[in-house]
Amino acid sequence: MIKKGNLYFPTKEFKKRALIKSAAIYKTAAKNPIKFWEKLAKELLWQKKWKKVFSHRPPYFKWFVGGKLNITENCLERNLEKRKNKVAFIWEPEPIAAPNGRASPSKTGREERERYFTYYDLYREVNKLANALKKLGVKKGDRVGIYLPMIPEAIISMLACARIGAIHTVVFSAFSPQALRIRLQDTTAKILITADGYYRKGKIINLKQNADKGVKSTKVKKVIVVKRAKNEIPWQRKRDLWWSDLIKNEKEFCKPAAMDSEDTLFILYTSGSTGKPKGIVHTTGGYMVQANFTGKWIFDLKEDDIFWSMADVGWITGHTYSCYGPLLTGTTFLIFEGAPDWPTPDRWCKIIEKYGVTTFYTAPTAIRMFEKYGIKLLKRYTFNTLQILGSVGEPIDTAAWQWYFKEVGREKCPIVDTWWQTETGGILITSLPGIGPFKPAFTGLPFPGLRVNILDEKGKSLPVHKEGNLVILPPFAPGLLRGVYKNPKKYLETYWSQYGKRIYFTSDTAYRDKNGLIRIVGRVDDVIKVAGHRLTTGELESAIAKHPDITESAVVGIPDEIKGEVPVAFVVSHKKRKAETIAKEVREQVRKEIGPIALPKKVYLVEDIPKTRSGKIMRRILKRLFTKEKLGDLSTLANPESVKKIKEVIVK
Numbered sequence: 104m105i106k107k108g109n110l111y112f113p114t115k116e117f118k119k120r121a122l123i124k125s126a127a128i129y130k131t132a133a134k135n136p137i138k139f140w141e142k143l144a145k146e147l148l149w150q151k152k153w154k155k156v157f158s159h160r161p162p163y164f165k166w167f168v169g170g171k172l173n174i175t176e177n178c179l180e181r182n183l184e185k186r187k188n189k190v191a192f193i194w195e196p197e198p199i200a201a202p203n204g205r206a207s208p209s210k211t212g213r214e215e216r217e218r219y220f221t222y223y224d225l226y227r228e229v230n231k232l233a234n235a236l237k238k239l240g241v242k243k244g245d246r247v248g249i250y251l252p253m254i255p256e257a258i259i260s261m262l263a264c265a266r267i268g269a270i271h272t273v274v275f276s277a278f279s280p281q282a283l284r285i286r287l288q289d290t291t292a293k294i295l296i297t298a299d300g301y302y303r304k305g306k307i308i309n310l311k312q313n314a315d316k317g318v319k320s321t322k323v324k325k326v327i328v329v330k331r332a333k334n335e336i337p338w339q340r341k342r343d344l345w346w347s348d349l350i351k352n353e354k355e356f357c358k359p360a361a362m363d364s365e366d367t368l369f370i371l372y373t374s375g376s377t378g379k380p381k382g383i384v385h386t387t388g389g390y391m392v393q394a395n396f397t398g399k400w401i402f403d404l405k406e407d408d409i410f411w412s413m414a415d416v417g418w419i420t421g422h423t424y425s426c427y428g429p430l431l432t433g434t435t436f437l438i439f440e441g442a443p444d445w446p447t448p449d450r451w452c453k454i455i456e457k458y459g460v461t462t463f464y465t466a467p468t469a470i471r472m473f474e475k476y477g478i479k480l481l482k483r484y485t486f487n488t489l490q491i492l493g494s495v496g497e498p499i500d501t502a503a504w505q506w507y508f509k510e511v512g513r514e515k516c517p518i519v520d521t522w523w524q525t526e527t528g529g530i531l532i533t534s535l536p537g538i539g540p541f542k543p544a545f546t547g548l549p550f551p552g553l554r555v556n557i558l559d560e561k562g563k564s565l566p567v568h569k570e571g572n573l574v575i576l577p578p579f580a581p582g583l584l585r586g587v588y589k590n591p592k593k594y595l596e597t598y599w600s601q602y603g604k605r606i607y608f609t610s611d612t613a614y615r616d617k618n619g620l621i622r623i624v625g626r627v628d629d630v631i632k633v634a635g636h637r638l639t640t641g642e643l644e645s646a647i648a649k650h651p652d653i654t655e656s657a658v659v660g661i662p663d664e665i666k667g668e669v670p671v672a673f674v675v676s677h678k679k680r681k682a683e684t685i686a687k688e689v690r691e692q693v694r695k696e697i698g699p700i701a702l703p704k705k706v707y708l709v710e711d712i713p714k715t716r717s718g719k720i721m722r723r724i725l726k727r728l729f730t731k732e733k734l735g736d737l738s739t740l741a742n743p744e745s746v747k748k749i750k751e752v753i754v755k
């Protein structure tokens with residue numbers, strides 16, 4: 104990389120290899136974004152061409168109107184012509200295979216081998232499951248729940264649903280049964296695909312047991328179970344089916360459903376401001392075009408690349424860049440079942456080396472964790488196959504950026520710091536690797552064709568260096584959400600009311616530098632990013648409220664060295680309870696309602712929570728108790744004395 108001032112640019116050699124190397128693309132796209140996307144869409148396979156590229160009836164919009172397609176024909180058939188026996192993806196299990204024949208470090212004493220799926224293998228597996236689902240009565244438009252860890256069957260399941268036009272709802276495997284239930288109830292899914300168990304840091308997690316609890320009081324009639332960890336599981340003879348039995352005799356071809364461009368492809372839930380998560384609706388045609396081209400250009404995916412995105416399929420990053428994006432581009436990608444620092448802190452390095460990974464995509468929280476283990480560990484690795492590094496999920500600070508750039512990328516890899524959201528379906532802001540520029544802590548330029556702005560509260564456009572609300576302007580991007588499942592009011596309120604129905608409000612604040620590079624500052628709503636996972640303080644508070652002894656609670660995200668942010672909770676009880684016991688119970692409550700990722704770092708039992716005279720909880724003040732910021736004027740509070748008392752509790 105070439106450094107000019109505080110900016111970095113790709114070298115000539117890098118540029119030569121890159122798919123997109125001329126900044127002219129920005130100009131062409133800006134002239135007519137609709138035409139730009141149309142041209143791209145033509146490179147993909149459509150059963151019937153669209154009549155209109157973009158239509159807009161604020162706050163609703165459509166892309167490729169009237170077009171018919173099936174995304175799996177693009178992920179599979181389209182690749183069979185040239186890449187039939189090319190590896191589509193490699194699965195690396197957690198229990199490590201010891202290549203030198205020595206004992207595996209896995210605590211369970213198991214050793215396993217990676218699995219390779221060629222495009223042809225994947226095609227056959229997807230078709231078989233699609234046929235099996237059909238036999239179970241799954242029809243176009245039906246919702247199917249997928250509660251699977253990072254195993255090949257997760258990808259096969261998503262594609263099998265898409266093949267027959269069923270809508271998949273993937274639920275992160277570390278979510279609690281209660282979190283699973285809410286999603287199954289909201290979608291009224293009749294089928295759930297899960298596994299017996301999976302490995303996490305040497306332990307077997309009994310997923311089936313959680314799934315059984317989660318399907319209670321839902322419409323689920325059949326549970327398909329993948330045999331993964333071979334652990335003992337409860338079984339309901341009439342309801343449960345082994346995956347392997349189900350597909351055994353199925354045909355290797357299933358006719359791809361003709362999907363309308365605007366038919367729903369999947370629903371993915373993200374935390375809402377109350378206890379109820381929002382079902383983000385993504386449709387087929389636009390999402391496909393965006394997943395394909397963002398994947399291809401931002402990660403510069405070429406025929407000989409090995410792309411590894413660490414994201415789990417339970418999150419949007421996993422949907423778009425651990426499944427659809429790389430498959431659409433015909434890339435070989437990697438999925439990994441375990442934690443990147445297990446059984447040794449350099450497991451992730453070993454994986455990069457083992458497969459010669461060329462593009463590595465992870466989150467700042469992982470980067471900070473890698474950094475903490477020390478650079479001595481990295482000296483053993485050359486990382487000479489790496490070409491591009493990616494970051495996603497939260498702002499990456501300058502120190503972490505520099506560390507990643509130097510110690511992992513060895514100063515030769517561009518870092519694509521990719522800004523996007525569950526709602527945007529694919530990456531929307533980042534500099535392109537063959538063009539740049541890259542600047543530590545700045546995510547970069549909007550993707551070609553994307554019109555964004557930074558506005559003040561009144562909607563006035565802000566000049567360089569001034570922080571304000573990041574918004575997206577029409578025609579948006581083809582993959583932007585089309586709705587909140589069964590909740591049009593929420594759709595309108597959350598995204599289209601701050602500045603009216605024509606401007607998409609991201610809930611992020613940002614500013615621009617003089618080169619037009621965008622720096623994301625943070626959320627203006629109650630979303631907190633815990634180790635890159637999206638949670639809301641409101642969601643945690645409603646989980647805590649279910650504890651019978653708790654009258655009131657306030658949750659805030661406080662800075663954390665590794666995880667970026669972590670939740671802490673302040674609780675008030677109407678009963679005389681011991682602080683330690685109640686803290687334990689509150690954490691248990693959160694684990695039960697949401698899952699271990701949301702556990703508050705600390706729970707403080709307090710007498711009172713600071714509030715305004717109108718009764719609004721002042722979370723800002725609670726947060727400042729943990730940062731170096733001044734508390735500010737407390738006179739607006741109805742109960743200013745509560746702050747002093749809370750301070751005492753925290754110090755204890």
Ligand code: WTA
Pocket residue numbers: 373419420494495496497498499520521522523524525526546609610611623625626632635636637
């Ligand atoms: C934050 C994840 C800074 C942002 C794909 C956004 C980022 C929220 C970045 C969406 C980035 C994501 N730099 N902040 N590169 N990427 N964010 O839905 O606040 O889990 O609104 O999607 O993550 O989180 P979500």
